[in-house]
Amino acid sequence: MNEKLLDITFDYFESGNVCPIESPKHFTDLIRSSIISSSELGLGKPEEGKEVNHVYSASQLMEAGVKFKISPNKSLLDLSYSKRDGALSMPILNIDDITEVLFKNMMVYEQCHPSAGDIIRQYVEILDFLINTEKDVDILVNKKIIVNLTGDANKVVTVINNLTSNIPTPEFNSHYFSICNSLNEFYDNPRNKYKAIFIHEYFNTPWKIASTIAAIVLLLLTFIQTVCSILSLF
Incomplete structure (x- = not known):
């Protein structure tokens, strides 16, 4: 376990994460502070939050036309959304056997130190x-x-x-709140919503795709046959 913790520490500093300005209280605080310090968006500062109760899932959003891209930023927290491109950019997240423990420790730290803010909890909620x-x-x-x-x-x-x-939903900072709202608005746009429903109902599995294409071809052939029959009467 100690070797894995050391690996995490080295990974953070080798990847260019900025060392926190304040002296960390312990290892969990070190990791959390490094993630926040490397953010280019300044998301670590506590601010008045706003409630978000729901965001559509990745598969629902993709069916509606949302694009998912890798963010060039180093910090996990640096999520961004482009309304022009309909694209959500997210930094790379490695998930292994100790990811759950690591994030839970950081989230518990935030609960025990309210003045530090709850940016990790907000990120995990998204x-x-x-x-x-x-x-x-x-x-x-x-x-x-x-x-x-x-x-x-x-x-x-x-x-x-x-x-x-078993953890209450956090209030979101204005940046995350805007991203969540934008994603929901994109999906709820009638054109995008019905597109998502159509894809989910008719193109969600290989069998559905095959049956939908077969139905379209059959309909097209029937239409052509009908037209030919009408033209033959003249």
């Missing part, structure tokens, strides 16, 4: 919104946003969902 099924995990893995070192998509779902269990 992950929990996005990840509900293995399909959601597969999307983020295929986009290279999540590196699944466990080798099991279902385990990633369990890890993320366990992180938010």
